Amino acid sequence: MQLRHSERKKAKIKLAIQGVAGSGKTYSALLLAHGLTNGDFSKVAIIDTENGSADLYAHLGQYNVLTLTPPFTTENYIKAIDICEKAGMEVIIIDSISHCWDYLLDYHSNLAGNSFTNWAKITPLQKSFTDKILQCDAHVIATMRTKQDYVLNQKDGKYIPEKVGLKAVQKDGLDYEFTVVFDINIKHFAVSSKDRTGLFMGKPEFVINTYTGKKILEWCNSGTNLQDAREKIKSCNSIESLKGLYSHYSNWRELLEYDFKVQKDKINTNELLINPKSFNTDGTTTHRI
Numbered sequence: 221m222q223l224r225h226s227e228r229k230k231a232k233i234k235l236a237i238q239g240v241a242g243s244g245k246t247y248s249a250l251l252l253a254h255g256l257t258n259g260d261f262s263k264v265a266i267i268d269t270e271n272g273s274a275d276l277y278a279h280l281g282q283y284n285v286l287t288l289t290p291p292f293t294t295e296n297y298i299k300a301i302d303i304c305e306k307a308g309m310e311v312i313i314i315d316s317i318s319h320c321w322d323y324l325l326d327y328h329s330n331l332a333g334n335s336f337t338n339w340a341k342i343t344p345l346q347k348s349f350t351d352k353i354l355q356c357d358a359h360v361i362a363t364m365r366t367k368q369d370y371v372l373n374q375k376d377g378k379y380i381p382e383k384v385g386l387k388a389v390q391k392d393g394l395d396y397e398f399t400v401v402f403d404i405n406i407k408h409f410a411v412s413s414k415d416r417t418g419l420f421m422g423k424p425e426f427v428i429n430t431y432t433g434k435k436i437l438e439w440c441n442s443g444t445n446l447q448d449a450r451e452k453i454k455s456c457n458s459i460e461s462l463k464g465l466y467s468h469y470s471n472w473r474e475l476l477e478y479d480f481k482v483q484k485d486k487i488n489t490n491e492l493l494i495n496p497k498s499f500n501t502d503g504t505t506t507h508r509i
Contacts, residue, residue: 231440234354236395237428238364238388239404245363246273246315248404248428250280253311255433256359263310267300269319284309292319294349301352301360309358316363318389320349346391354397359440362398364388400436402428453479459487 235252237245246266253264261281268274269288284307286300297320304312324342331338353360366388372379388395395401401414410428412420417439426432449469453476456462462483469476 231399232357233359233400233436233440234356234362234398235360235400235402235436236362236364236398237402237404237410238366238395240366240406243404243406244408244428245404246270246313247277248402248408248410249313249315249361249363250277250283251428251430252361252433252436253283253313253359254280255430255435256311256437258434258437259430260310263308264313265304265307265309265311266313266315267297267304268315270315274313274315288319290323292323294320294324294345297349298352301356305356305358311359311361312356314353314360314362316365317349317353318363318365321346321390350394350397364390366403404428449476450479453483456483457487457490459484462487 233256237249237252239245250264250266253266254261257263261283264283265286266274266283267286267288269292272287274285274287284304286303288296288300297314297317301312301314324346328335328338328342331341353362372381374380395414398414399416400412400420402410402420403413404410405425408427409425411425412423415421417436419435419439449465453462453465456465462480466473466480473480
Protein backbone atom coordinates (compact mmCIF):
# COMPACT_ATOMS: atom_id res chain seq x y z
CA MET A 221 0.00 0.00 0.00
CA GLN A 222 1.34 3.40 -0.98
CA LEU A 223 -0.10 6.90 -1.24
CA ARG A 224 0.49 8.78 -4.47
CA HIS A 225 -0.52 12.07 -6.03
CA SER A 226 -3.63 11.96 -8.20
CA GLU A 227 -2.93 11.91 -11.92
CA ARG A 228 -5.20 11.87 -14.95
CA LYS A 229 -3.59 9.85 -17.71
CA LYS A 230 -4.70 9.91 -21.33
CA ALA A 231 -8.40 9.15 -21.27
CA LYS A 232 -11.16 7.77 -23.44
CA ILE A 233 -14.19 10.03 -23.25
CA LYS A 234 -17.49 8.58 -22.07
CA LEU A 235 -20.09 11.06 -23.25
CA ALA A 236 -23.88 11.16 -23.29
CA ILE A 237 -26.22 13.19 -25.47
CA GLN A 238 -29.81 13.48 -24.31
CA GLY A 239 -32.71 15.15 -26.04
CA VAL A 240 -36.21 14.74 -27.42
CA ALA A 241 -36.95 13.07 -30.74
CA GLY A 242 -35.82 15.31 -33.58
CA SER A 243 -33.28 17.27 -31.55
CA GLY A 244 -30.35 15.93 -33.59
CA LYS A 245 -28.74 13.44 -31.21
CA THR A 246 -27.49 11.06 -33.91
CA TYR A 247 -26.17 13.81 -36.16
CA SER A 248 -24.44 15.55 -33.25
CA ALA A 249 -22.88 12.26 -32.14
CA LEU A 250 -21.44 11.70 -35.62
CA LEU A 251 -19.96 15.21 -35.73
CA LEU A 252 -18.36 14.63 -32.33
CA ALA A 253 -16.96 11.31 -33.55
CA HIS A 254 -15.57 13.03 -36.64
CA GLY A 255 -13.62 15.40 -34.43
CA LEU A 256 -12.53 12.68 -32.00
CA THR A 257 -10.93 10.72 -34.87
CA ASN A 258 -9.45 13.78 -36.61
CA GLY A 259 -11.77 13.23 -39.55
CA ASP A 260 -11.29 9.46 -39.97
CA PHE A 261 -14.82 8.03 -40.13
CA SER A 262 -13.42 4.55 -40.83
CA LYS A 263 -12.59 4.41 -37.10
CA VAL A 264 -16.17 5.22 -36.10
CA ALA A 265 -18.91 2.65 -35.46
CA ILE A 266 -22.51 3.39 -34.63
CA ILE A 267 -24.67 0.78 -32.92
CA ASP A 268 -28.06 1.58 -34.42
CA THR A 269 -31.26 0.71 -32.53
CA GLU A 270 -33.33 3.40 -34.25
CA ASN A 271 -34.61 1.56 -37.34
CA GLY A 272 -31.80 2.61 -39.68
CA SER A 273 -31.53 6.24 -38.62
CA ALA A 274 -27.72 5.92 -38.63
CA ASP A 275 -27.73 5.51 -42.42
CA LEU A 276 -29.54 8.80 -42.90
CA TYR A 277 -26.23 10.65 -42.54
CA ALA A 278 -24.12 8.49 -44.85
CA HIS A 279 -23.30 11.63 -46.83
CA LEU A 280 -21.00 12.69 -43.97
CA GLY A 281 -18.57 9.85 -44.67
CA GLN A 282 -18.06 6.11 -44.62
CA TYR A 283 -18.51 5.27 -40.97
CA ASN A 284 -19.46 1.78 -39.81
CA VAL A 285 -22.95 0.70 -38.77
CA LEU A 286 -23.98 -2.25 -36.61
CA THR A 287 -27.74 -2.72 -36.60
CA LEU A 288 -29.17 -3.93 -33.30
CA THR A 289 -32.63 -5.46 -33.41
CA PRO A 290 -35.01 -6.52 -30.62
CA PRO A 291 -34.76 -7.85 -28.02
CA PHE A 292 -32.62 -5.00 -26.71
CA THR A 293 -31.06 -7.00 -23.91
CA THR A 294 -27.99 -5.86 -22.03
CA GLU A 295 -26.23 -8.96 -23.38
CA ASN A 296 -26.87 -7.90 -26.99
CA TYR A 297 -25.61 -4.38 -26.31
CA ILE A 298 -22.46 -5.79 -24.70
CA LYS A 299 -21.89 -8.14 -27.66
CA ALA A 300 -22.27 -5.23 -30.07
CA ILE A 301 -19.71 -3.16 -28.16
CA ASP A 302 -17.33 -6.16 -28.16
CA ILE A 303 -17.62 -6.45 -31.94
CA CYS A 304 -16.78 -2.77 -32.38
CA GLU A 305 -13.81 -3.01 -30.00
CA LYS A 306 -12.39 -6.08 -31.76
CA ALA A 307 -12.71 -4.26 -35.10
CA GLY A 308 -10.41 -1.54 -33.76
CA MET A 309 -12.97 1.24 -33.64
CA GLU A 310 -11.75 4.42 -31.92
CA VAL A 311 -15.24 5.85 -31.35
CA ILE A 312 -18.36 3.80 -30.60
CA ILE A 313 -21.71 5.55 -30.80
CA ILE A 314 -24.58 3.75 -29.07
CA ASP A 315 -27.77 5.17 -30.55
CA SER A 316 -29.57 4.81 -28.25
CA ILE A 317 -29.23 3.27 -24.79
CA SER A 318 -32.86 4.09 -23.93
CA HIS A 319 -34.05 0.87 -25.59
CA CYS A 320 -31.98 -1.13 -23.14
CA TRP A 321 -33.73 0.48 -20.16
CA ASP A 322 -37.15 -0.02 -21.82
CA TYR A 323 -36.33 -3.73 -22.14
CA LEU A 324 -35.26 -4.01 -18.49
CA LEU A 325 -38.45 -2.29 -17.32
CA ASP A 326 -40.56 -4.71 -19.37
CA TYR A 327 -38.54 -7.64 -18.08
CA HIS A 328 -39.06 -6.48 -14.50
CA SER A 329 -42.80 -6.00 -14.93
CA ASN A 330 -43.17 -9.57 -16.23
CA LEU A 331 -41.31 -11.19 -13.34
CA ALA A 332 -43.42 -13.14 -10.89
CA GLY A 333 -43.25 -12.36 -7.20
CA ASN A 334 -42.50 -9.22 -5.22
CA SER A 335 -41.89 -6.19 -7.43
CA PHE A 336 -39.43 -4.59 -4.99
CA THR A 337 -37.25 -7.65 -4.45
CA ASN A 338 -37.27 -8.38 -8.19
CA TRP A 339 -35.08 -5.32 -8.73
CA ALA A 340 -32.23 -7.46 -7.37
CA LYS A 341 -32.46 -9.39 -10.66
CA ILE A 342 -32.43 -6.23 -12.77
CA THR A 343 -29.65 -4.25 -11.09
CA PRO A 344 -26.80 -6.67 -12.02
CA LEU A 345 -27.89 -6.58 -15.67
CA GLN A 346 -27.89 -2.78 -15.74
CA LYS A 347 -24.54 -2.68 -13.92
CA SER A 348 -22.89 -5.06 -16.40
CA PHE A 349 -24.05 -2.82 -19.26
CA THR A 350 -22.85 0.37 -17.56
CA ASP A 351 -19.51 -1.21 -16.66
CA LYS A 352 -19.00 -2.28 -20.28
CA ILE A 353 -19.41 1.32 -21.44
CA LEU A 354 -17.11 2.76 -18.77
CA GLN A 355 -14.38 0.12 -19.25
CA CYS A 356 -14.51 0.15 -23.04
CA ASP A 357 -11.11 0.87 -24.62
CA ALA A 358 -12.61 3.40 -27.04
CA HIS A 359 -14.38 6.73 -26.91
CA VAL A 360 -18.07 6.09 -26.29
CA ILE A 361 -20.93 8.42 -27.19
CA ALA A 362 -24.31 7.25 -25.90
CA THR A 363 -27.57 8.91 -26.86
CA MET A 364 -30.67 8.94 -24.66
CA ARG A 365 -34.23 9.94 -25.41
CA THR A 366 -35.83 12.40 -23.04
CA LYS A 367 -39.46 12.93 -22.15
CA GLN A 368 -41.26 15.65 -20.26
CA ASP A 369 -41.38 14.82 -16.58
CA TYR A 370 -44.23 15.84 -14.29
CA VAL A 371 -44.87 16.09 -10.55
CA LEU A 372 -48.14 16.42 -8.69
CA ASN A 373 -48.41 19.66 -6.72
CA GLN A 374 -51.32 20.50 -4.46
CA LYS A 375 -53.20 23.69 -5.28
CA ASP A 376 -56.54 24.75 -3.79
CA GLY A 377 -57.02 21.27 -2.37
CA LYS A 378 -56.43 19.61 -5.75
CA TYR A 379 -53.40 17.81 -7.14
CA ILE A 380 -52.31 19.38 -10.41
CA PRO A 381 -49.58 17.93 -12.66
CA GLU A 382 -46.80 20.41 -13.38
CA LYS A 383 -43.87 20.14 -15.77
CA VAL A 384 -40.48 19.89 -14.08
CA GLY A 385 -38.22 19.53 -17.11
CA LEU A 386 -36.89 16.75 -19.29
CA LYS A 387 -36.03 13.31 -17.94
CA ALA A 388 -33.82 10.82 -19.76
CA VAL A 389 -35.27 7.41 -20.57
CA GLN A 390 -32.69 5.49 -18.57
CA LYS A 391 -31.94 4.52 -15.01
CA ASP A 392 -31.98 7.48 -12.62
CA GLY A 393 -28.49 8.77 -11.97
CA LEU A 394 -26.86 7.10 -14.99
CA ASP A 395 -25.78 10.52 -16.29
CA TYR A 396 -23.38 10.78 -13.33
CA GLU A 397 -21.35 7.92 -14.80
CA PHE A 398 -20.39 9.95 -17.89
CA THR A 399 -17.56 12.47 -18.15
CA VAL A 400 -19.69 14.88 -20.20
CA VAL A 401 -23.46 15.08 -20.69
CA PHE A 402 -24.93 17.33 -23.38
CA ASP A 403 -28.61 18.32 -23.31
CA ILE A 404 -29.92 19.20 -26.79
CA ASN A 405 -33.17 21.04 -27.41
CA ILE A 406 -35.46 20.81 -30.43
CA LYS A 407 -33.60 23.72 -32.07
CA HIS A 408 -30.36 21.68 -31.88
CA PHE A 409 -28.72 23.92 -29.29
CA ALA A 410 -26.70 22.12 -26.62
CA VAL A 411 -25.69 22.90 -23.05
CA SER A 412 -23.65 20.79 -20.68
CA SER A 413 -25.50 19.51 -17.61
CA LYS A 414 -22.43 17.61 -16.43
CA ASP A 415 -18.81 18.26 -17.36
CA ARG A 416 -15.64 16.93 -15.75
CA THR A 417 -13.41 18.38 -18.46
CA GLY A 418 -14.03 22.03 -17.59
CA LEU A 419 -14.55 22.80 -21.28
CA PHE A 420 -18.32 23.34 -21.42
CA MET A 421 -19.86 23.77 -17.99
CA GLY A 422 -21.39 27.20 -17.46
CA LYS A 423 -20.89 28.18 -21.11
CA PRO A 424 -23.70 29.57 -23.33
CA GLU A 425 -25.69 27.14 -25.46
CA PHE A 426 -24.07 26.17 -28.75
CA VAL A 427 -24.46 23.86 -31.73
CA ILE A 428 -22.28 20.74 -31.54
CA ASN A 429 -19.85 20.43 -34.45
CA THR A 430 -16.62 18.67 -35.41
CA TYR A 431 -14.54 21.21 -33.53
CA THR A 432 -16.36 20.23 -30.32
CA GLY A 433 -15.03 16.71 -30.78
CA LYS A 434 -11.52 18.01 -31.44
CA LYS A 435 -11.57 20.02 -28.21
CA ILE A 436 -12.56 16.90 -26.29
CA LEU A 437 -9.81 14.89 -28.02
CA GLU A 438 -7.22 17.46 -26.97
CA TRP A 439 -8.41 17.16 -23.40
CA CYS A 440 -8.29 13.36 -23.56
CA ASN A 441 -4.73 13.40 -24.91
CA SER A 442 -3.42 16.07 -22.56
CA GLY A 443 -2.76 13.52 -19.82
CA THR A 444 -2.96 16.21 -17.19
CA ASN A 445 -5.33 17.80 -14.72
CA LEU A 446 -5.94 21.21 -13.21
CA GLN A 447 -3.66 20.59 -10.25
CA ASP A 448 -0.85 19.59 -12.59
CA ALA A 449 -1.47 22.73 -14.65
CA ARG A 450 -1.33 24.91 -11.53
CA GLU A 451 1.96 23.33 -10.46
CA LYS A 452 3.48 24.04 -13.89
CA ILE A 453 2.30 27.66 -13.71
CA LYS A 454 3.86 28.07 -10.25
CA SER A 455 7.18 26.71 -11.51
CA CYS A 456 7.43 29.28 -14.32
CA ASN A 457 10.28 31.75 -13.81
CA SER A 458 9.88 33.90 -16.91
CA ILE A 459 7.10 35.68 -18.76
CA GLU A 460 7.98 33.81 -21.94
CA SER A 461 7.47 30.39 -20.35
CA LEU A 462 4.25 31.66 -18.78
CA LYS A 463 3.08 32.76 -22.23
CA GLY A 464 3.71 29.25 -23.50
CA LEU A 465 1.53 27.72 -20.80
CA TYR A 466 -1.13 30.38 -21.36
CA SER A 467 -1.34 29.22 -24.97
CA HIS A 468 -1.13 25.51 -24.07
CA TYR A 469 -4.02 25.71 -21.58
CA SER A 470 -6.24 27.86 -23.77
CA ASN A 471 -9.28 25.68 -23.02
CA TRP A 472 -8.81 26.17 -19.28
CA ARG A 473 -8.03 29.91 -19.21
CA GLU A 474 -11.11 30.85 -17.23
CA LEU A 475 -10.29 28.23 -14.59
CA LEU A 476 -6.61 29.21 -14.43
CA GLU A 477 -6.88 32.98 -14.87
CA TYR A 478 -6.15 33.69 -11.22
CA ASP A 479 -3.14 31.34 -11.18
CA PHE A 480 -1.66 33.06 -14.24
CA LYS A 481 -2.18 36.49 -12.68
CA VAL A 482 -0.53 35.53 -9.39
CA GLN A 483 2.50 34.00 -11.10
CA LYS A 484 2.81 36.90 -13.53
CA ASP A 485 2.86 39.37 -10.63
CA LYS A 486 5.45 37.22 -8.84
CA ILE A 487 7.71 37.10 -11.92
CA ASN A 488 7.35 40.85 -12.46
CA THR A 489 8.25 41.54 -8.84
CA ASN A 490 11.37 39.39 -9.11
CA GLU A 491 12.39 41.08 -12.36
CA LEU A 492 11.93 44.52 -10.81
CA LEU A 493 14.35 43.57 -8.06
CA ILE A 494 16.90 42.18 -10.52
CA ASN A 495 16.40 44.52 -13.49
CA PRO A 496 14.46 47.76 -12.81
CA LYS A 497 14.79 48.75 -16.51
CA SER A 498 12.30 46.03 -17.47
CA PHE A 499 9.53 48.31 -16.19
CA ASN A 500 8.14 51.48 -17.73
CA THR A 501 8.30 54.84 -16.00
CA ASP A 502 4.67 54.45 -14.85
CA GLY A 503 5.54 51.20 -13.08
CA THR A 504 3.92 48.84 -15.61
CA THR A 505 5.78 45.87 -17.03
CA THR A 506 6.93 45.68 -20.63
CA HIS A 507 5.74 42.04 -20.78
CA ARG A 508 2.21 40.92 -21.53
CA ILE A 509 0.42 37.59 -21.58
